[in-house]
Amino acid sequence: MNAPFPHAMLAAETDPPLIRFEGVTKTFSAGPAPVTALDGVDLDVRPGSIVGVIGRSGAGKSTLIRLVNGLERPSAGRVIVDGREIQGLDEAALREARRSIGMIFQHFNLLSSRTAADNVALPLELAGIGRAAARARVAELLDLVGLSDKADRYPAELSGGQKQRVGIARALATNPKVLLSDEATSALDPETTRSILDLLARINRELGLTILLITHEMAVIRGVAHEVAVLASGRIVEAGPVFDVFSTPRHPLTRAFLAGEPGFALPPAIAGRLVPEPVENGQTVIRVVFRGAHATEPVLARLARDEAIEANILAGTVDEIAGRPFGVLVVAIPSGAETAQALGFFARHSLTAEVVGHVA
Known part of the structure; x- marks a missing residue:
């Protein structure tokens, strides 16, 4: 295998993974020469866990997370989510699979012409949920993320943290099993980041939701993840429980990420x-x-x-x-x-x- 961590084991041996990458390679052919974004990635994510993938810009993080919901297809290998091989699904089956995969984004991706409630309702409308049931579900979700009093506000009237809470509520609308987080806190200040991480931890704890997040900040991993995989040039170079990786980092890149963490930084x-x-x-x-x-x-x-x-x-x-x-x-x-x-x-x-x- 190309990765030094055979099947970067983030899953319990007796617990079938909810997300599995098997020898996944992704190559983009745009430009004068092919670019390999992922190179032989093996990764298991167990149900109910919060797994962080950390890497520098260009490491392949965004490509990895887009493979989970079929926005990209692997050039080689398999991506399996909840027992289904994502790249083998036709468009109708892929749409169905995506209802069990929520996603939140760095820049929120809210529709400016819709209120907070209407943004949360959008996936329900697309799924053909009746108006009364959708209204009840939206109210439940806005209460979950602490925005019941902001239902009629438009994105321009909300703070960054509030926009991200709307994004989280929208991602949860169709009762997904998996929540993908694409640098969801990198546009937020530290205090707001902390509140969003606390919310994700509560959602994981109370709903049993599996969360796969990508970030370039070790503080995010430390704040919410149970396990971490370190990605460099498309390969996993270190992986394991957050405590083990923090306390005994083995790869120079991991040590570099930790260099700014409390206690590691030199005066x-x-x-x-x-x-x-x-x-x-x-x-x-x-x-x-x-x-x-x-x-x-x-x-x-x-x-x-x-x-x-x-x-x-x-x-x-x-x-x-x-x-x-x-x-x-x-x-x-x-x-x-x-x-x-x-x-x-x-x-x-x-x-x-x-x-x-x-x-x-």
Whole structure:
């Protein structure tokens, strides 16, 4: 397989996946040379989970999500949703399948000439739902997303967060099993993003809805996803539960995404002085990751007591990811033999530690 994670296992072994990518490749032939957007992607998404796919611009994220609802067709491989091979469906069957696949967008895609209620009602009209039943369903959905008092407002009268809530309500109109989120929070401010992520988590929890979201922000993954797949140049380079990927990232791209997260980021004054090789009479900068029960242990006090190595704390945080304690400390110790000694100490205490550079 091209992907280093055979079937990027985001599904429980005993739980048939609701979404499955099997060796999916997508090549676009527009332009002077073919462009491969996805290259041998294997990915399972279990029912009821929230799975985030993160990658930089051009990684293939949007192509991947458009394959789920048949807006694109794979050049090779299979995309299976709820037991149906999407690319094998004719237009009538595809329309039927899309009723079980809702989608929310970065720029909301609301019709400006329709009120919030009428935007939510649109999929119901297309599905031939009667007017009375549609009105009842729209009222239920607007209440779910906290916009009962905005039913008669037009998109121009709504804030960005409110527009996205209307988009979510519309996506839920036909009782889908899957909700696709295409960078749905990237146009929102941090506070509004948090509220939308909380809403998605509540919908997942209360409705049992499977959510597949794509993003370029690790904070979004951390805020709502149960599992994550990291996409680079059309291939999955790392995948697994969010806690595991955050606490022990294996791929350089994953580490790059985490670089701006609390605890991982170096203070600017230190980052600007960092060099790759040891400096005479300088210090070695080490990042230490604390997982689970180790997150609150007095490790630095033990390092000083047992190894006679004093560590200067440069940055750090203790938090929770997926309900489990998680901490990161960035420390400086004297360069030289102490570095190997300290790394050995951390390893013996089941902590992940890495040298991130050296300072004078």
